[in-house]
Amino acid sequence: MKEPLISIRDFTLDYIGTYGIVKALDKVNLDIYEGETLALVGESGCGKTTLARSIIRLLPSNAVIRGGHILLNLKGKFVNLLDLTEDEMTKIRGSVISMIFQEPSAALSPVHTIKKQILDHYMEKILGRGISKLIIKRERSRREGLKRAVDQAIRLLQRIRMPAPHDVLEKYPHELSGGMKQRAMIASALILRPKIIVADEPTTALDVTVQAQILKLLNELKREFKTTIVFITHNLAVAAEIADRIAVMYAGQLVEVADTYKLFKNPIHPYTRGLIKSIPKPHVDEEIEPIPGDVPSLVNPPSGCRFHPRCAYAKPICSKLRPDLRDVDERHMVACHVWGYLE
Amino acid sequence: MRVPEFMAERLANFKELFRELYANPLSRAGLIMISLYVFMAVAAPILAPPNYPDPFKIPKVYSSVPLPPSMKHPFGTSGPPGYYDIYYGVIWGTLISLRISITVVGLALLIGVLVGGISGYAGGVLDNMLMRVTDVFLSLPGLILALAIASMLERSLENMILALIAVWWPGYARVVRAEVLKVKNEPYVEAAKIIGASKLRILFKHILPNAIYTALVIASMDLGLVVLVASGLSFLGLGAEPGTAEWGVMISEGRNWLLQGKWWPVFFPGVAIFFWVLGWSLLGDGIRDVLDPRLKKKGVIG
Amino acid sequence: MLLKYIIFRILSAIPTLLGLSILIFSLTRLIGDPAAIYIHPDMTPEDIQRVREMYHFNDPIYVQYIYWLKGVLHGDLGYSVTANMPVMEAIKSYLPATIELALYAFALSVVIGIYLGSKAAVNKDKPVDHMVRIIALSGYSMPVFWLALMLLFLFYRVFNLVGPGRLSLAIRFKYMPPYGDFKFYTGLLTIDALLNGNLEVFVDAVKHLIPPVLTQTYIHLAIFTRVLRSSMIEEMSKGYVDFALSKGLSYKTVIREYIRRNAYIPLVNVAGLQFVGLVSGVVLTETVFNWPGLGRFAANAAMQLDHAAIVGFTLFVGMLFVIINIIVDILQAYLDPRIRLE
Numbered sequence: 001m002k003e004p005l006i007s008i009r010d011f012t013l014d015y016i017g018t019y020g021i022v023k024a025l026d027k028v029n030l031d032i033y034e035g036e037t038l039a040l041v042g043e044s045g046c047g048k049t050t051l052a053r054s055i056i057r058l059l060p061s062n063a064v065i066r067g068g069h070i071l072l073n074l075k076g077k078f079v080n081l082l083d084l085t086e087d088e089m090t091k092i093r094g095s096v097i098s099m100i101f102q103e104p105s106a107a108l109s110p111v112h113t114i115k116k117q118i119l120d121h122y123m124e125k126i127l128g129r130g131i132s133k134l135i136i137k138r139e140r141s142r143r144e145g146l147k148r149a150v151d152q153a154i155r156l157l158q159r160i161r162m163p164a165p166h167d168v169l170e171k172y173p174h175e176l177s178g179g180m181k182q183r184a185m186i187a188s189a190l191i192l193r194p195k196i197i198v199a200d201e202p203t204t205a206l207d208v209t210v211q212a213q214i215l216k217l218l219n220e221l222k223r224e225f226k227t228t229i230v231f232i233t234h235n236l237a238v239a240a241e242i243a244d245r246i247a248v249m250y251a252g253q254l255v256e257v258a259d260t261y262k263l264f265k266n267p268i269h270p271y272t273r274g275l276i277k278s279i280p281k282p283h284v285d286e287e288i289e290p291i292p293g294d295v296p297s298l299v300n301p302p303s304g305c306r307f308h309p310r311c312a313y314a315k316p317i318c319s320k321l322r323p324d325l326r327d328v329d330e331r332h333m334v335a336c337h338v339w340g341y342l343e
Numbered sequence: 344m345r346v347p348e349f350m351a352e353r354l355a356n357f358k359e360l361f362r363e364l365y366a367n368p369l370s371r372a373g374l375i376m377i378s379l380y381v382f383m384a385v386a387a388p389i390l391a392p393p394n395y396p397d398p399f400k401i402p403k404v405y406s407s408v409p410l411p412p413s414m415k416h417p418f419g420t421s422g423p424p425g426y427y428d429i430y431y432g433v434i435w436g437t438l439i440s441l442r443i444s445i446t447v448v449g450l451a452l453l454i455g456v457l458v459g460g461i462s463g464y465a466g467g468v469l470d471n472m473l474m475r476v477t478d479v480f481l482s483l484p485g486l487i488l489a490l491a492i493a494s495m496l497e498r499s500l501e502n503m504i505l506a507l508i509a510v511w512w513p514g515y516a517r518v519v520r521a522e523v524l525k526v527k528n529e530p531y532v533e534a535a536k537i538i539g540a541s542k543l544r545i546l547f548k549h550i551l552p553n554a555i556y557t558a559l560v561i562a563s564m565d566l567g568l569v570v571l572v573a574s575g576l577s578f579l580g581l582g583a584e585p586g587t588a589e590w591g592v593m594i595s596e597g598r599n600w601l602l603q604g605k606w607w608p609v610f611f612p613g614v615a616i617f618f619w620v621l622g623w624s625l626l627g628d629g630i631r632d633v634l635d636p637r638l639k640k641k642g643v644i645g
Numbered sequence: 646m647l648l649k650y651i652i653f654r655i656l657s658a659i660p661t662l663l664g665l666s667i668l669i670f671s672l673t674r675l676i677g678d679p680a681a682i683y684i685h686p687d688m689t690p691e692d693i694q695r696v697r698e699m700y701h702f703n704d705p706i707y708v709q710y711i712y713w714l715k716g717v718l719h720g721d722l723g724y725s726v727t728a729n730m731p732v733m734e735a736i737k738s739y740l741p742a743t744i745e746l747a748l749y750a751f752a753l754s755v756v757i758g759i760y761l762g763s764k765a766a767v768n769k770d771k772p773v774d775h776m777v778r779i780i781a782l783s784g785y786s787m788p789v790f791w792l793a794l795m796l797l798f799l800f801y802r803v804f805n806l807v808g809p810g811r812l813s814l815a816i817r818f819k820y821m822p823p824y825g826d827f828k829f830y831t832g833l834l835t836i837d838a839l840l841n842g843n844l845e846v847f848v849d850a851v852k853h854l855i856p857p858v859l860t861q862t863y864i865h866l867a868i869f870t871r872v873l874r875s876s877m878i879e880e881m882s883k884g885y886v887d888f889a890l891s892k893g894l895s896y897k898t899v900i901r902e903y904i905r906r907n908a909y910i911p912l913v914n915v916a917g918l919q920f921v922g923l924v925s926g927v928v929l930t931e932t933v934f935n936w937p938g939l940g941r942f943a944a945n946a947a948m949q950l951d952h953a954a955i956v957g958f959t960l961f962v963g964m965l966f967v968i969i970n971i972i973v974d975i976l977q978a979y980l981d982p983r984i985r986l987e
Contacts, residue, residue: 483665
């Protein structure tokens with residue numbers, strides 16, 4: 001197996017909250033490979049967004065990293081993203097790792113044109129920062145650079161199948177529909193051809209038909225630009241559509257990681273099985289079986305395997321020792337004392 | 344829940360309100376300042392023996408030049424031509440300030456709530472006309488309009504208060520009307536209508552109690568600002584008569600000797616105004632922060 | 646789009662202006678003899694009779710209103726007994742001094758207010774923030790005339806730097822007509838001094854501007870600071886900040902380009918109100934510094950019951966306010982494209 005693009009090891013993160021310390025991520029281990037689409041799946045509060053944002057290091061000020069590292073494979077060398085300074089991280093964002101957000105209306109500034117919002121980081125990184133603007137002899141090359149940038153944007157928008165790209169560039173966000181806004185955000189995320197795109201539930205806020213379009217679009221773009229996508233969603237069906245591999249999270253712990261097909265054909269972790277059973281299947285005459293119990297508070301999470309209070313198969317060891325992710329099959333890992341063994 | 348019961352509930356929460364106000368350092372500071380002023384007002388006869396027959400006329404201390412602060416006269420005296428005891432003026436000025444602020448804010452609030460409530464509830468032509476009127480009033484800065492009105496009337500403290508009320512009510516009317524428009528469509532109002540309650544009853548028992556919160560918060564800060572404007576008017580000669588224990592007019596009297604180095608006749612009354620306004624602003628800010636989450640909770644009245 | 650909004654805005658101001666004129670007109674009828682506004686001290690009884698006829702004082706009140714309004718639209722606001730000239734002329738002659746003061750104070754309070762508000766927002770809850778908030782709160786609570794007096798005391802008595810008025814006597818006797826040949830272009834001494842190439846006058850004018858401008862600035866930057874601070878704090882938690890950061894823009898750039906721009910919008914609203922607030926503050930400040938502007942004119946008029954002047958001044962300020970509001974609304978539409986589509 002080739003080397004991963006991103007290697008997350010023993011990553012532990014807490015949030016300092018008003019009611020106590022939220023233990024949001026507990027020793028997460030995950031590898032992400034180049035060119036794949038990995039879906040991070042789980043319910044609200046399971047830590048998928050926190051994990052994804054840790055990759056791009058856009059965490060709120062009350063987040064404290066307790067341990068572990070996130071290695072990025074940059075041209076053969078492994079860099080720990082957590083060790084980088086903010087300035088170095090700024091260089092990586094946009095050009096190496098990019099992000100698209102759930103609510104395009106909230107993510108786009110209402111008082112700036114689409115052109116500005118798609119191109120400003122491009123201009124700054126490719127054409128140089130503010131000071132060099134003052135150098136007069138580069139003035140013409142700046143104008144040319146701007147024109148080239150706009151051309152790039154137009155071509156990208158055309159590929160994303162944005163209607164009337166020239167007009168759209170001059171418009172403001174409130175003049176566009178939800179799908180168009182999301183495409184604009186995708187264009188902005190892609191324009192510097194980053195290696196990794198973190199997509200935080202990009203289709204949740206969209207109409208179902210638009211959702212399908214965007215998913216299809218992301219798939220095409222991924223193949224064409226050879227980007228790696230980390231796709232966050234709480235919706236297993238969406239994950240099935242778009243992901244090559246799926247990582248299931250529960251209450252801050254990673255419980256199962258597998259190729260999509262394998263996960264659905266043979267789900268092993270009791271939580272995963274519960275999740276899949278919870279998907280309503282309209283043409284099957286089956287009763288939905290919800291998982292008993294509630295999602296635990298992460299201020300005082302259950303010990304050991306955090307799922308054990310709700311698990312039908314729990315053994316004494318489950319509450320004492322946290323299970324590691326183990327291979328149960330090729331490209332299929334499970335963290336479970338009861339089921340996570342090679343048969 | 345009818346209005347009297349609602350009020351009772353609010354009062355029961357008063358202790359909690361108070362505690363929250365005390366917890367926040369800024370509003371606590373405001374609370375302390377205002378308490379000090381209230382104390383000064385209540386204890387005035389003890390702190391500065393009243394001058395008969397009119398305690399609000401500052402007693403004279405004759406000297407050829409203003410006397411600096413001393414044990415006998417803690418804030419000094421103002422010398423010719425007024426010969427005022429500054430300390431006396433500042434203490435009794437507290438009572439005058441209280442009177443001015445409560446009268447102006449109280450009456451302006453009353454008028455504003457009525458006009459705004461009726462306007463917002465009735466809607467249509469009446470609403471339009473009333474709002475045009477308030478717009479016109481609001482198209483002039485407060486001091487200027489008060490100046491114009493007060494100068495047309497005979498110069499006195501009462502007339503200044505009248506002018507200030509005329510200037511202040513439109514602001515409340517606007518705010519109350521906006522809230523009434525929001526509250527009008529709440530489900531409990533609909534419920535009252537369905538039961539067949541009369542329009543007046545709905546307005547006074549259901550809508551207004553919910554619509555006045557914002558105005559009340561503004562009013563608490565206005566108790567400070569009114570004195571700011573009133574002292575400005577008095578300073579210009581349009582309010583209290585010279586010789587009255589009112590901070591603004593004291594400052595205008597104190598100007599005479601300022602450039603000769605006698606700073607205390609101007610300084611102390613000004614400090615009194617400053618902390619008065621500051622205290623009410625901090626308190627008002629605090630009240631707003633405390634009432635705000637409650638605003639969201641207490642949606643259903645009646 | 647923007648043009649349509651501008652036209653719409655200007656048209657909708659007309660009813661307000663009309664209402665304002667009615668309000669002021671009613672004010673003029675509050676006093677004993679309304680005709681006093683038009684009366685010259687050296688008029689004969691026949692002249693006075695003619696004035697009554699000209700303005701139709703013997704006719705019903707709505708007719709009087711029409712003739713009063715007609716007069717106003719032709720620039721006839723009556724005669725000021727304190728200034729000994731028609732009110733309109735008095736306003737024109739005193740206006741430049743006030744504009745000079747107000748303009749500098751406004752510009753300074755906006756610039757400093759934005760700077761302080763920005764610093765406070767970015768460093769929320771740290772010492773810088775607390776200091777800025779205290780400055781802002783104290784400026785807001787301080788009586789203008791008291792601050793003016795204190796500064797006058799400091800500058801005149803303590804530092805011995807400068808006295809009341811716009812220019813020192815020495816300079817006045819050296820350059821100003823009728824002693825010298827200083828030419829007035831705008832009425833603003835600082836600008837005119839530069840246009841005259843006269844550095845001495847410029848320096849002297851600036852020196853005299855410092856205390857009153859400082860007074861006005863301190864009081865007014867309070868509001869700007871507060872508004873910008875709360876506006877920026879609100880913007881900082883908005884989604885576009887995360888998005889902009891995720892693109893690899895530095896936090897400094899994001900503040901400068903995105904947060905500020907969005908935060909300015911409520912500021913423009915306040916700025917308009919503040920400019921008119923400055924006018925009322927100017928009344929008190931000019932009185933203290935003996936500044937020959939509109940404010941002192943109005944204060945004197947109020948003290949000496951010069952009704953024509955008071956009415957004229959009030960009308961002028963009201964009109965100014967309406968115009969400023971229109972400008973503010975148009976500026977907001979320019980800054981916030983969402984407003985334009987109405």
